[in-house]
Structure formats: C-alpha cells, structure tokens
Amino acid sequence: MKVYYECAPCFLRQAKEALDLATEDENLKMEVMEELVGIVYNEFRKDAVSNEVGTKIHRTIKERTKNEDPYLLEKKKGNEIALKFLPKIKKIIKEKDGLEAYVKAAIVGNIIDFGALGVNFDTEKGIIENMEKDIALNHVPELEEDLKSAKTVLYLADNNGEIVFDKLLIEKLKEYDVEVTVALKEKPILNDACVEDALQIGLDDAANLISTGTDSIGVIYGDVSEEFKEIFDESDLVISKGLGNYEGITEMKLGDKPVFCLLNAKCDPIARDIGVNLGDNVVLKL
Structure with a gap:
C-alpha cells in the first residue's frame, strides 16, 4: 500500500512513542528524532510504500538506542x-x-x-x-x-x-x-x-x-x-x-x-x- 498524507504524522507519533519506550536518555532521543524526521523528509513521497518507511524508522530506533525490543x-x-x-x-x-x-x-x-x-x-x-x-x-x-x-x-x-x-x-x-x-x-x-x-x-x-x-x-x-x-x-x-x-x-x-x-x-x-x-x-x- 502506498502512503496517504496522514501517514507522515503517524510515523512521527509512533517514533515518539517508540523512543519513549526504548530509552530515558533525553539527549539521545533528540539526536535520534532528528534522524527520524530526516527519514520522513527523504522517504515520504507519493509512491512510497507505507510499511517500508515504517520499518526504516523502527529499525533506526532499535539500532541507535541499542534496545532490540522497545515494546x-x-x-x-x-x-x-x-x-x-x-x-x-x-x-x-x-x-x-x-x-x-x-x-x-x-x-x-x-x-x-x-x-x-x-x-x-x-x-x-x-x-x-x-x-x-x-x-x-x-x-x-x-x-x-x-x-x-x-x-x-x-x-x-x-x-x-x-x-x-x-x-x-x-x-x-x-x-x-x-x-x-x-x-x-x-x-x-x-x-x-x-x-x-x-x-x-x-x-x-x-x-x-x-x-x-x-x-x-x-x-x-x-x-x-x-x-x-x-x-x-x-x-x-x-x-x-x-x-x-x-x-x-x-x-x-x-x-x-x-x-x-x-x-x-x-x-x-x-x-x-x-x-x-x-x-x-x-x-x-x-
């Protein structure tokens, strides 16, 4: 399924929740969120596939926080x-x-x-x-x-x-x-x-x-x-x-x-x- 316009804020809402679950380090959260906003900026387009963008976001959170299972x-x-x-x-x-x-x-x-x-x-x-x-x-x-x-x-x-x-x-x-x-x-x-x-x-x-x-x-x-x-x-x-x-x-x-x-x-x-x-x-x- 291709993305719809509402998917962009949903990606960031999920990213915020996942970061809060993954780490309590506020400085790290800021650093990672900058990267995640960049992913949405670079990957979010009319023909993007929704679960592919979401996967990239959540893999980045796991990798950067070194938390393999935030949920x-x-x-x-x-x-x-x-x-x-x-x-x-x-x-x-x-x-x-x-x-x-x-x-x-x-x-x-x-x-x-x-x-x-x-x-x-x-x-x-x-x-x-x-x-x-x-x-x-x-x-x-x-x-x-x-x-x-x-x-x-x-x-x-x-x-x-x-x-x-x-x-x-x-x-x-x-x-x-x-x-x-x-x-x-x-x-x-x-x-x-x-x-x-x-x-x-x-x-x-x-x-x-x-x-x-x-x-x-x-x-x-x-x-x-x-x-x-x-x-x-x-x-x-x-x-x-x-x-x-x-x-x-x-x-x-x-x-x-x-x-x-x-x-x-x-x-x-x-x-x-x-x-x-x-x-x-x-x-x-x-």
Missing part, C-alpha cells in the same frame, strides 16, 4: 489482555461455531495493536465493542470455499496477544484438512509476534512455525528469507493478518493463489484504501 512490556501486556478475554471469546465462538465466528475472533484480536492505535489506547474496550460488530466487508464464504480445495495454508501473523485468538482460528482451519504454517518475525519490531512469542502460547501445537527471516513491519518481499519466499510461493492459500501485512502484501506479486486479508481498519488510510469505514472489521479476498 517488550507492551507485548507482555498484549498477551495478558488476550488471555483475560480468551474464555469469553471461546464462549461466544462455541455458541455460533461456524468459520465466521472464528474469523471474527481473530479480527477482534487485531485490536491489540500498540503501534497503530498508540500505547494509551483502551484495548479492552476496543475488544468488547468489536465483538458486537458485524464484519463489514465479508469474504468469509469465499474463504470457506477456497479452503475446500486447498492443502496448504500460509498464515501471516501480526501482533503479540493477537496470536492467542489466531490460534483458535487456526485450529478451526485444520477441520478443512489443510496443513497450516504460521509466519512470524525473526526479530522484534513494534509489538509484532516473533517465533518465541508463538511458542509461549503453544501455537506450535496447532501449526508449523517459521520466521519471515527478518524484522520488517508486515512483509517486504525484498527483505524476507528465501525459505519464506518458497513457502509463500508453494502455499495453496494465504491468510494475512493486520495492517502491516496488508500494506506489504498488496505490493507483492501474488500469482493465482487466493489471498485473504483479515483486519480491523484502525486508521483512515487503510479504511480508504480498502473502501470501508474507520473501525470496520474486514475479510478481504485480494
């Missing part, structure tokens, strides 16, 4: 929130049971995002409100139909905490007799889930786990490993979670395989790019 405490908080709501989510799913209920739970998990929504967002309130909303753009019937002819599914994970709800959907997907592989980040960036985060919640019991081979926000084809590219190319169906993956995968050559984006449209640029309203839950077949 570590937020990631732990995300897991705590998800586990708190897990019994309630399971109860709702059990009452409805169909694929759409599991998909909706996974999308609601996408609310646990301290990057897009900020570190002060009331995540618990967001989860409750979104569980009561329908899926505004709903390609679940197409997903269910494509699952019937697929043998392998590649699931692009997004945030820590969110993967707790992803696990419920992945277990449901296996009822369609598919082998599921979940791709996670090689190293921390924002509050994205890494392989070790997935192991902590037992996601390896439900799927094969691989890393993208990098720490990019979402997927950037030029950054990912050859192993990931091979699995991506050979998978029969791809499920892409979240904003960063949407931003990246819409810039990739997808071939003939069905690709489904599951997300909450948490910002105006994403909503406009897809053609939905801000805050809508989305299941989009590309």
Whole structure:
C-alpha cells in the first residue's frame, strides 16, 4: 500500500512513542528524532510504500538506542489482555461455531495493536465493542470455499496477544484438512509476534512455525528469507493478518493463489484504501 498524507504524522507519533519506550536518555532521543524526521523528509513521497518507511524508522530506533525490543512490556501486556478475554471469546465462538465466528475472533484480536492505535489506547474496550460488530466487508464464504480445495495454508501473523485468538482460528482451519504454517518475525519490531512469542502460547501445537527471516513491519518481499519466499510461493492459500501485512502484501506479486486479508481498519488510510469505514472489521479476498 502506498502512503496517504496522514501517514507522515503517524510515523512521527509512533517514533515518539517508540523512543519513549526504548530509552530515558533525553539527549539521545533528540539526536535520534532528528534522524527520524530526516527519514520522513527523504522517504515520504507519493509512491512510497507505507510499511517500508515504517520499518526504516523502527529499525533506526532499535539500532541507535541499542534496545532490540522497545515494546517488550507492551507485548507482555498484549498477551495478558488476550488471555483475560480468551474464555469469553471461546464462549461466544462455541455458541455460533461456524468459520465466521472464528474469523471474527481473530479480527477482534487485531485490536491489540500498540503501534497503530498508540500505547494509551483502551484495548479492552476496543475488544468488547468489536465483538458486537458485524464484519463489514465479508469474504468469509469465499474463504470457506477456497479452503475446500486447498492443502496448504500460509498464515501471516501480526501482533503479540493477537496470536492467542489466531490460534483458535487456526485450529478451526485444520477441520478443512489443510496443513497450516504460521509466519512470524525473526526479530522484534513494534509489538509484532516473533517465533518465541508463538511458542509461549503453544501455537506450535496447532501449526508449523517459521520466521519471515527478518524484522520488517508486515512483509517486504525484498527483505524476507528465501525459505519464506518458497513457502509463500508453494502455499495453496494465504491468510494475512493486520495492517502491516496488508500494506506489504498488496505490493507483492501474488500469482493465482487466493489471498485473504483479515483486519480491523484502525486508521483512515487503510479504511480508504480498502473502501470501508474507520473501525470496520474486514475479510478481504485480494
């Protein structure tokens, strides 16, 4: 996805929050922010890809502050929130049971995002409100139909905490007799889930786990490993979670395989790019 005009102030808002999490050194914050403003000045243009600019910003923060995981405490908080709501989510799913209920739970998990929504967002309130909303753009019937002819599914994970709800959907997907592989980040960036985060919640019991081979926000084809590219190319169906993956995968050559984006449209640029309203839950077949 190409940047929209609102992306520039959002990059700087995220940069400020990440710096505050990464270091308490005020002089260093000033030095790094000068660099980050320079990145936005040099990289922000009409045809720039949003997650590529964001990746450069957050890699710079990690490198300059020597803090490899600024969002570590937020990631732990995300897991705590998800586990708190897990019994309630399971109860709702059990009452409805169909694929759409599991998909909706996974999308609601996408609310646990301290990057897009900020570190002060009331995540618990967001989860409750979104569980009561329908899926505004709903390609679940197409997903269910494509699952019937697929043998392998590649699931692009997004945030820590969110993967707790992803696990419920992945277990449901296996009822369609598919082998599921979940791709996670090689190293921390924002509050994205890494392989070790997935192991902590037992996601390896439900799927094969691989890393993208990098720490990019979402997927950037030029950054990912050859192993990931091979699995991506050979998978029969791809499920892409979240904003960063949407931003990246819409810039990739997808071939003939069905690709489904599951997300909450948490910002105006994403909503406009897809053609939905801000805050809508989305299941989009590309």
